[in-house]
Amino acid sequence: MMSSCPTHDMLQRYAGDDCESTAAREIETHALSCRRCAATLAELTGRDGLLEEFRAAVEQADSAIAGEVVLDRLQRRIESTLFGDSQ
Amino acid sequence: MSIITSLTLLESIRLDGGPAAWREFFRRYGPMLLGFARRSGFSEADSQDVVQEVLLAVHKAFTQMESPFDRTRGKFKSWLRGVARHKVQDMRRRRARQAVTEREASLMIDQALLDRDFEFEWRRALLIDCLVETSRQIDPAVYQAFELYAIRGESPAAVAKLLGISRNAVYISKSRVLKTARQVLARRLAEEG
């Protein structure tokens, strides 16, 4: 169990998914009770490229919810072409 | 609920071709194909027609042919991309014959551009799939904290209060969920080849 704060380098490697799982769990446990490390981790992952991609994808998916009616209708149209109207 | 990989999904369409397997296939690929068709600058009606034509072609290939594409892992994406590109170009040719202006005729753009659009939509659908799969592998409160805080930009204090967890736990949810999501994504990309 880690009593003092992990180094910035360790936090950085954790954020970049470049540390083994025991160390990762220790960092997580430590950060649960250390505001400073928790905030550093959040800041390090804030610049994550994958997170940016996730944000954009979710934003798009949110705005596509309005388009779900369109997709439903399209799906039914294709299904009736494929399987007839008995479905 | 278990995760249906696209390959098992393809297999079930090939084997029974029935509405249930089909509906799942549509759920997974319909939105991205519609996004792809819309990017080509068609009217909404034409975009939907393109999606319909792609999906009918997929269905036909899967139920009628022994092996519509090279069944080694990773070939489905390029096969589908080829079918989708072909249907977009068909639609463009149809529209170009009716085109009255040079500008409309210039809709006949090149293959590289179509491939780029397809890749974009494919990646986006893949990312959403990864988040769904990740959410099933992780403590629901941790995943919710991640989505509210890291994705939707809610304040850590508000999220902590809403979910009844500490503010630190909200901070950590970001790196924890991202870590899992990265692994899920890597696996999915490896499956695609």
Ligand SMILES: [Zn+2]
């Ligand atoms: Zn610390």
